[in-house]
Amino acid sequence: MQIIGPDSLVFGVDDVPACHEFLTAYGLAPQDYSPEKGGHFVSLDGTGLEIRRRDDPSLPPALKTGNMLRMQVLGVVDQAALDAVAAELGKDRQVLRLADGSLRTQDDQGFELSFRVTTRRQLDLPAEKVNAPGDLGRKPNQLGVWQDMPTDPRTLSHVVLFVPDIEPAVAFYRDRLGFRITDTFIGTGPFLRPQANPDHHTHFFIRTPPYMQGCEHLAFHMGGPTELMLAGSKMIKAGFESFWGPGRHKFGSNWFWYFKSPLGCNVEFDADMDTHDDDWIPRETPMGAEAAQAFLFQHRDKWAPSGGPKPGQ
Amino acid sequence: MTVLCRLDDLPDGGARGFEVPGLDCKVIVVRKGERVHGWRDFCPHYKGGTPMAWKRDAYLNGARTHIACHAHGAWFDIETGACVQGPCLGRRLIRVPLTIDAAGAVCMRPREERT
Ligand code: FES
Ligand SMILES: [Fe+2]
Numbered sequence: 001m002q003i004i005g006p007d008s009l010v011f012g013v014d015d016v017p018a019c020h021e022f023l024t025a026y027g028l029a030p031q032d033y034s035p036e037k038g039g040h041f042v043s044l045d046g047t048g049l050e051i052r053r054r055d056d057p058s059l060p061p062a063l064k065t066g067n068m069l070r071m072q073v074l075g076v077v078d079q080a081a082l083d084a085v086a087a088e089l090g091k092d093r094q095v096l097r098l099a100d101g102s103l104r105t106q107d108d109q110g111f112e113l114s115f116r117v118t119t120r121r122q123l124d125l126p127a128e129k130v131n132a133p134g135d136l137g138r139k140p141n142q143l144g145v146w147q148d149m150p151t152d153p154r155t156l157s158h159v160v161l162f163v164p165d166i167e168p169a170v171a172f173y174r175d176r177l178g179f180r181i182t183d184t185f186i187g188t189g190p191f192l193r194p195q196a197n198p199d200h201h202t203h204f205f206i207r208t209p210p211y212m213q214g215c216e217h218l219a220f221h222m223g224g225p226t227e228l229m230l231a232g233s234k235m236i237k238a239g240f241e242s243f244w245g246p247g248r249h250k251f252g253s254n255w256f257w258y259f260k261s262p263l264g265c266n267v268e269f270d271a272d273m274d275t276h277d278d279d280w281i282p283r284e285t286p287m288g289a290e291a292a293q294a295f296l297f298q299h300r301d302k303w304a305p306s307g308g309p310k311p312g313q
Numbered sequence: 314m315t316v317l318c319r320l321d322d323l324p325d326g327g328a329r330g331f332e333v334p335g336l337d338c339k340v341i342v343v344r345k346g347e348r349v350h351g352w353r354d355f356c357p358h359y360k361g362g363t364p365m366a367w368k369r370d371a372y373l374n375g376a377r378t379h380i381a382c383h384a385h386g387a388w389f390d391i392e393t394g395a396c397v398q399g400p401c402l403g404r405r406l407i408r409v410p411l412t413i414d415a416a417g418a419v420c421m422r423p424r425e426e427r428t
Contacts, residue, residue, distance in 0.1 A: 014375030066398040212400045239369040243384050260367040264386030
């Protein structure tokens with residue numbers, strides 16, 4: 001199955017203007033937005049979030065848990081890939097073909113799914129470059145950081161779900177949709193990668209009781225760790241609240257910084273994630289603080305050593 | 314007695330968080346009319362507790378009917394602290410007993426200050 005990953009995540013929220021405030025500060029661009037109806041919030045390649053009022057009649061039904069995630073829109077490479085998804089899922093469930101060409105169905109947990117030929121744009125942007133002895137990534141006179149350098153999220157990276165019935169959930173994504181398991185936190189759940197995307201994960205599942213079903217967090221890729229640090233620092237300075245980070249995960253190697261949000265889930269910046277192919281041999285380890293990150297820091301206000309003894313004192 | 318603020322400083326139906334010397338989390342104060350409710354800014358979802366606002370003082374859900382943890386959307390009853398929806402069902406917030414003195418100052422009771 002030539003699935004690329006989430007093109008869009010749809011939320012039905014109880015405070016649309018708060019989401020606008022948060023998501024624009026996070027760096028997404030509002031499109032067709034109004035405080036009454038909500039709108040889209042897009043990253044540089046056009047992937048992003050759709051934010052609507054909880055009671056918007058155009059939305060698919062809400063989860064019973066109160067979680068605000070209403071639908072995942074998964075992008076596939078072309079029409080043949082879309083037809084393949086329709087043929088496979090049509091074997092045991094209703095798959096609607098909508099007027100815009102997209103498919104609409106549900107996974108085995110009742111999460112709403114939409115599939116479409118991806119609308120993401122190919123990005124032609126340099127990654128953050130690093131200078132090291134023996135390997136200079138930047139040209140002479142090219143700067144590594146400046147205070148107001150752009151920190152726009154580049155693409156929707158991954159979504160993490162609280163999943164009550166995890167074995168059938170994993171089986172659905174792996175056996176029906178062809179996702180690869182890259183790594184697993186034993187007792188928690190697997191990281192999943194669709195076949196048309198080399199990223200370590202576009203999905204991660206966390207085993208939970210039924211009353212928690214929903215979105216745990218979502219993340220966008222940044223251009224590199226400096227962009228991530230700068231973007232997160234701007235959020236803190238503006239009064240937004242960190243949940244976890246900055247740090248660097250072990251599985252996936254991605255830098256992370258999570259912020260709480262009015263979407264009722266954490267919203268993460270990530271950068272520099274590993275990519276894999278089918279030669280990769282999945283790892284397994286019990287979840288815990290040691291396994292979850294290589295290192296973890298906490299933001300502090302800017303400070304500099306100053307005010308010490310003056311020369312001649 | 315630690316004075317957190319004046320009742321008049323709090324918008325009716327709104328919430329604010331206060332740093333208190335000696336406490337390892339903020340104290341959330343929610344005003345309802347002439348009454349105030351105090352809770353530790355500790356979501357009980359994970360061991361040790363985590364702070365709940367998505368922005369400074371943004372503790373309430375959109376309809377302002379509940380205290381919400383904005384990490385995963387747990388909702389808590391403002392008057393009882395009990396979780397009514399989300400990851401903390403069956404758990405509750407830790408109450409911070411408050412009084413309003415004759416001059417209208419919102420104070421923490423001494424017993425809480427020692428913890
Ligand atoms: S940390 Fe509060 S709901 Fe998860
Ligand atoms: Fe993540």
